[in-house]
Amino acid sequence: MKIVLNHKCYLTKSEFLKYQEEFLNIKTSHELIMCPSNLFVALFALPEVSLGVQDVSASEIGSHTGEIAASQLREMNVEYAIIGHSERRKENHEDEEIINKKIENLILQEMTPILCVGETKEEKEHGKTLEVIKEQLSILKKHNTKKIIIAYEPVWAIGTGSIPTTEEIDAVLEYIKTHFPGATLLYGGSANETNVTTLKNSKYIEGYLLGGLSLKQEKLQIFLNLC
Ligand code: PGA
Numbered sequence: 001m002k003i004v005l006n007h008k009c010y011l012t013k014s015e016f017l018k019y020q021e022e023f024l025n026i027k028t029s030h031e032l033i034m035c036p037s038n039l040f041v042a043l044f045a046l047p048e049v050s051l052g053v054q055d056v057s058a059s060e061i062g063s064h065t066g067e068i069a070a071s072q073l074r075e076m077n078v079e080y081a082i083i084g085h086s087e088r089r090k091e092n093h094e095d096e097e098i099i100n101k102k103i104e105n106l107i108l109q110e111m112t113p114i115l116c117v118g119e120t121k122e123e124k125e126h127g128k129t130l131e132v133i134k135e136q137l138s139i140l141k142k143h144n145t146k147k148i149i150i151a152y153e154p155v156w157a158i159g160t161g162s163i164p165t166t167e168e169i170d171a172v173l174e175y176i177k178t179h180f181p182g183a184t185l186l187y188g189g190s191a192n193e194t195n196v197t198t199l200k201n202s203k204y205i206e207g208y209l210l211g212g213l214s215l216k217q218e219k220l221q222i223f224l225n226l227c
Contacts, residue, residue, distance in 0.1 A: 001030045001227055002149065002184060002207030004114055005214035006054060006082060007037060016040045022217055023049070028224040031207075033080050033114075034214075038068055041076045052080030052114065055088060058101035060108075070105040081106055082114045082209075084136070086155045100139040107143060114149040114209070115140070116188070117176075121156035129154075133172055137179065146182035151209040157189025159212060164189075166201045173204030193222040200227065 011019060016036060023046055026032075035052040036044065044051050057067035073081070083106070084099040099115070106113045117136040119129045133152070140148065152172050157163050173185050188209030191199060199205060208227065213220050 001205075002033065002186065003028075003030050003224065003227075004033045004035060004052065004080070004082070004149075004151070004186065004188075004207070004209040005220075006035050006085075006188075006209060006211045007214060008054065008087070008211060009037065010215055011037065011040075013039070013043075016043065019215070019217070020044070020046060026217060026221055026224070028221075030224055030227065035080070035082055041073070041078060044077075050080060051076075051078050052082065053078050054082045054085065056081045056083070056102050056106060056111075058098045058105070060105060070102075070109040070111055074109040074111060078111065080112045080114055080149070082116060082151075085116045086118060086153060086158060096136070096139050100142070103139065103143060103148075107147070112147050112149060114151055114186070116151045116153050116209070118153040118155050118157075118189070124154065124156060129168075129172060130175055133175065137176065140180060140183075144182075145180045148180070148182075149184045149186060149207075150176055150180065151186040151188045152176070153188035153209060155189075159190065161190050163191065163195055163199070166198060169199070170202050170204055173202070177204055191223075193219045193226065196223050196226045 032049045033052045034049050057069050061069040083102045088094050103113045119132040186207045186209050187205045191208045
């Protein structure tokens, strides 16, 4: 399984260094991709773990104050980037056009995009889940999707403790697999060491995107043992 650890905007420098030292005790045969704050990319030193970031600029290197370009990240040994996380779609007004440019820039640098898709509570209640997913994935038609990771993250499940049923997850992942057979499929949204035994019943989950759990190493270890 591929396990993506999304630290979001947590951990100060001293906390990150302590976290990283403790992380050397994590034992797993799963493939781990850690996405800390951009500030810690240069401090990253975990030999068994791949390095990712939580976003990338839609622009290429140039006059874009405050941005970080894919080519800059590549030279820092960053291999993956989370794109289109619902927190960025909401707080930074990222639309499909911006997300598409980010994917283009990553592919140019031979980095792997981890594209997040998912419906809001309201969209789910109106039976629009697949419609929303289809729209969010429409940009992928232009790309070679063999090197793309797609994370199904229902917005209403992120950080709430609620998860969809395995049947609901599989209905979405089956749709994605049919249309993008080369992509690797993850589930994200309140996945934890307790519900992983239920999530394991999914026929399509090939890994997880973990937010809150990524910061609790004891529980993360239990999760990794069980998944
Ligand atoms: P969560 O976050 O695991 O804390 O729900 C997942 C995410 O936002 O990627």
